[in-house]
Amino acid sequence: MAPSLCFGPFRLHFMLLVFSILNTSLLASDPPLTLDYYASNCPTLFExxxxxxxxxxxxxxxxxxxxxxxxxxxxxxxGCDGSVLLDDTFSLKGEKKASTNINSLDGFRIIDRIKNNLESECPGTVSCADILTIAARDAVILVGGPYWDVPLGRKDSITASPELAETNLPAPNEGLLSIISKFLYQGLSVTDMVALSGAHTIGMARCENVRARIYGDFESTSGINPVSESYLSSLKSTCPIGGEDNNVTAMDYVTPELFDNSYYQLLLKGEGLLNSDQELYSSLMGIETKKLVHKYAEDAIAFFQQFSDSMVKMGNITNQDSFATGEVRKNCRFVNT
Incomplete structure (x- = not known):
C-alpha cells in the first residue's frame, strides 16, 4: 500500500476539507464551457x-x-470570472489592493490592449475572463511551454472579493498542508498543485517574499557546495536584510525566461526560492509531493502534460453566480453601466 500523504491529526482535517469541497459552487468540474464558443461571432479571437x-x-x-x-x-x-481585473470605484472594492495582490500583480495593460482590439473586431462579444484564460495559454507557449485547448464561454463577474483574495491565495511562506487545503477547496488535487507550481519556472519574486527563505533554511536544504553557496551569496546581495523590498530575483535562476522543468530540478537541490516551493520537496508532510517533484524533474514531457491538464482544470473553476448575473464587460477594469 502506498504511504498516505496525511496522517495522525491531519487525516480528519483533510476528510472534512474534501467533504466541504463537494458542497461548494467553486468546483473545477463540468462547467458550461465549449471549445467553439466564439467560432461564429468572433472567429479571429485566437489570432x-x-x-x-x-x-x-x-x-x-x-x-x-x-x-x-x-x-x-x-x-x-x-472562480475564473475576471474579478481580479476590476479597479476600485465608489461602489466596488476590487481585489488589486488585497495584500496578496498589491505588489504581486501586473500585466493589466496587456489585457486592456487585447480587449480594445477585440472590441474593435467583435464588440461586446468576448469576456475579459476568457481573454485572460487564452492569454495565459499563449504566454506559456511563447516561452517554450506546452499547448492546450481552452474551453470558453465565461462571463465577467460584476463583483469582486478582496476578502477571498486574502484567504484563498497561497502565500510565499505558507506551509505545505495549508497550501494543499487551498487547492483542495478549489477542486484541485495535490498533483494539480505540484504541476501548477511549476509555473514558477518563469517569473520573478520580490525580496519581501524571499528573505524568510534565504536567511532561514536555504543553506540547510541546499547543503554546502560551491554553486549553492554562490547562489545564496547572490540572493543576499540582491535582498540584504533591511534592504529594498521591491528588488526582484528570478524564481528559476538557471533558465528564468524559459518554461521548462528546471524549477523541479532546483527543488531537488534544495534551491527553491520561495518557502512554499521548497516545501513541496522538503516538508516532512510532503510524501506524495516529493514523488511528484522527482517525476517532473526527470521527465519534462510528463510535467508538460500534467501542467496542461491542470491549467484546463483550473480554468474550469466557475462561479455559478457569474453565469446568472455576469456580463461581457466593455472595459475589463469596470462593470458595464
Whole structure:
C-alpha cells in the first residue's frame, strides 16, 4: 500500500476539507464551457490574442509570467470570472489592493490592449475572463511551454472579493498542508498543485517574499557546495536584510525566461526560492509531493502534460453566480453601466 500523504491529526482535517469541497459552487468540474464558443461571432479571437501576446513577450519575456499569475489569482477568487481585473470605484472594492495582490500583480495593460482590439473586431462579444484564460495559454507557449485547448464561454463577474483574495491565495511562506487545503477547496488535487507550481519556472519574486527563505533554511536544504553557496551569496546581495523590498530575483535562476522543468530540478537541490516551493520537496508532510517533484524533474514531457491538464482544470473553476448575473464587460477594469 502506498504511504498516505496525511496522517495522525491531519487525516480528519483533510476528510472534512474534501467533504466541504463537494458542497461548494467553486468546483473545477463540468462547467458550461465549449471549445467553439466564439467560432461564429468572433472567429479571429485566437489570432488577435496571439498577436498581442507575441508582441508583449518579445518586448519582455517576463510578461508571460505576469499573465499566468493574473490568471491564477483570478481563478482562485470567485472562480475564473475576471474579478481580479476590476479597479476600485465608489461602489466596488476590487481585489488589486488585497495584500496578496498589491505588489504581486501586473500585466493589466496587456489585457486592456487585447480587449480594445477585440472590441474593435467583435464588440461586446468576448469576456475579459476568457481573454485572460487564452492569454495565459499563449504566454506559456511563447516561452517554450506546452499547448492546450481552452474551453470558453465565461462571463465577467460584476463583483469582486478582496476578502477571498486574502484567504484563498497561497502565500510565499505558507506551509505545505495549508497550501494543499487551498487547492483542495478549489477542486484541485495535490498533483494539480505540484504541476501548477511549476509555473514558477518563469517569473520573478520580490525580496519581501524571499528573505524568510534565504536567511532561514536555504543553506540547510541546499547543503554546502560551491554553486549553492554562490547562489545564496547572490540572493543576499540582491535582498540584504533591511534592504529594498521591491528588488526582484528570478524564481528559476538557471533558465528564468524559459518554461521548462528546471524549477523541479532546483527543488531537488534544495534551491527553491520561495518557502512554499521548497516545501513541496522538503516538508516532512510532503510524501506524495516529493514523488511528484522527482517525476517532473526527470521527465519534462510528463510535467508538460500534467501542467496542461491542470491549467484546463483550473480554468474550469466557475462561479455559478457569474453565469446568472455576469456580463461581457466593455472595459475589463469596470462593470458595464
Amino acid at each position: 488577435i490574442v496571439k498577436k498581442e501576446m507575441e508582441c508583449e513577450v518579445l518586448l519582455d519575456p517576463r510578461n508571460a509570467a505576469l499573465i499566468v499569475r493574473l490568471h491564477f489569482h483570478d481563478c482562485f477568487v470567485q
